[in-house]
Amino acid sequence: MENRIYIVVSFFAALSWTLLSPDQALATCDYGRPEGVHTHQLAHLFFIISMGILIYRLREKKPPLPPGWKFIQYSAIFFILWSLDAFAVHFMDEQFNIIQIKIIGLWQIKINDCFNNNLLKFFYYLARMDYLLCMPAFIFLYYGLRSLLKENHPDAAGKGQV
Amino acid sequence: MIISSLPISIVDLAGSILVAVLSLFCLNLARKLKNRKPEKMIWEYLFWICFILVLFAVFRSAGHILKHILLLSGNELISDSINPFTGAVNSFMLISVAVVIFFFTRVLKFKNHTLKDKKENNSGSILPVDASSDRGPSDYRSIINYSVNGGEQKNLMENQMAQADKLASIGQLSAGVAHEMNNPLGIILGYTQLLLRDEDRETERYQDLKTIEKHVKSCKAIVEDLLSFARSSKPEREVINIHEAIDDVLNFIVQHSDLEKIEIIRDYDINIPPILINERKMKQVFMNLIMNAKHAVDKTGTIKVTTKLNRSKNRAYLKVIDTGYGIEKKNLSRIFDPFFTTKHTGEGTGLGLSVSYGIIKNHDGEILVESRRGKGSTFSVVLPVNARHKVTNR
DSSP states (O other): OHHHHHHHHHHHHHHHHHHHSOOOOOSSOOOOTTHHHHHHHHHHHHHHHHHHHHHHHHHHOSSOOOHHHHHHHHHHHHHHHHHHHHHHHHIIIIISOOEEEEEOSSSEEEEEETTOOHHHHHHHHHHTOTHHHHHHHHHHHHHHHHHHHHHTOOOOTTOSOO | OEEEOHHHHHHHHHHHHHHHHHHHHHHHHHHHHHHHSTTOHHHHHHHHHHHHHHHHHHHHHHHHHHHHHHHHTTOHHHHHHHHHHHHHHHHHHHHHHHHHHHHHHHHHHHHHHHHHHHHHTTOOSEEEEOSOTTSOHHHHHHHHHHHOOSHHHHHHHHHHHHHHHHHHHHHHHHHHHHHHHHHHHHHHHHHHHHHHHTSOTTSHHHHHHHHHHHHHHHHHHHHHHHHHHHOOSOOOOEEEOHHHHHHHHHHHHHHHSOOTTEEEEEEOOTTOOOEEEOHHHHHHHHHHHHHHHHHHHTTSEEEEEEEEEETTTTEEEEEEEEOSOOOOHHHHTTTTSTTOOOSOTTTOOSOHHHHHHHHHHHTTOEEEEEEETTTEEEEEEEEEOOTTOOOOOO
């Protein structure tokens, strides 16, 4: 019984001391501000790898894929291209500040880069229109699913034999 | 480099809206696909991939549209403060899509391996039914010990045993019911015919009695069929040439049925010796199998009747192969059950194959069915042969 009282008293003493004299909590690490963009880039890489594996598995399938799955395969290819595009854009403007953008009017922007290379600027400008790759990915996905739905249409085969 | 931001803004805004809408359409299709075959895990995963892609597309699009609105309205600071949040959500969605796709690819891999294993074990929609189901459990065990090479074959053997057990139970039940019903039906028929004798043919009462007689005869025919399915007594047999029996049946069918566009191929093994069978019963089996094939082929197609002798096993194999619809896998285990039919009401009683099963069983034979949907079916009858038998003079 006495032991229990000692334990309870010690616990509350330690708790009071912790609350009354706060200090830095060193249990968690501070990764600094750019961690968000690094995480986002890693997410893009993870996404690219997963889509790559999906294409590999679909190609591996025997017998050869029906059209529906082929469209889904094309969709995965466009998702990879889109993700690479987005990765490149984040890499240039947010991750390593190779490109700097300044809005100078309602419909105008100024693009600067570390290497003063117009080709790089133009590539960045085009890459910013990533929906041109994202949209075909969804269109192929749509056609793939529609085709699969048709292929799996319930038919009346098998009636009348027995 | 100063350049117009209009193309970027247009592509971004239009793309955001279109992608969000398209992704919702995709989700709707994936949902339909999932509901069509709920048992298929692949569709379930495809649905979840689409679901996460929709969340990703909608959140990303909403973030982009909001950003444009805030920039155009001069609220650049608010836009900057929202950016980390939308970025974090997008990252989370990207990772979620990737995780679901990883699981999906594992399922695909598993499915590919399963299909490969199945192919290696040569398993199709084949249901062998050993008609000689009188053997006890110990006999089955010995068969399994000798012939099981893999899990697939073991499953096949277990299915075969379950099928034989089920048909034996149905046989006992049918025999009991048929026997109990046969006597009262005989009495009803007898009294009806007695009443008919004294009745004037022109009266309404005579027509009513004729109707009773007709229906009682139909009932008796069904009961007889049930008894044929269940009866285990040895039928009266004679030694006959099986090919002559098949030809008799085929010629009868050709003369009485519309078979103009159906090609009938006969491929007989002349080495098959005369077999000790009940000719009438066996012709009934051939008739059932060939008529089944005819119904499956419908208007155009091929029916092939083949025979083959296996000298080492002393067995004769008769096959009726058709190029019809085939039998759905779910129905394969039920086709020998009495009264099971996929034909429309009035087109068949569902007793043809049950009766054939009973007859083959009484001849110590086997009846097997192999079918692939859309490719056709093969019914095989295996009968014991004895080379010393001589043809009975008829």
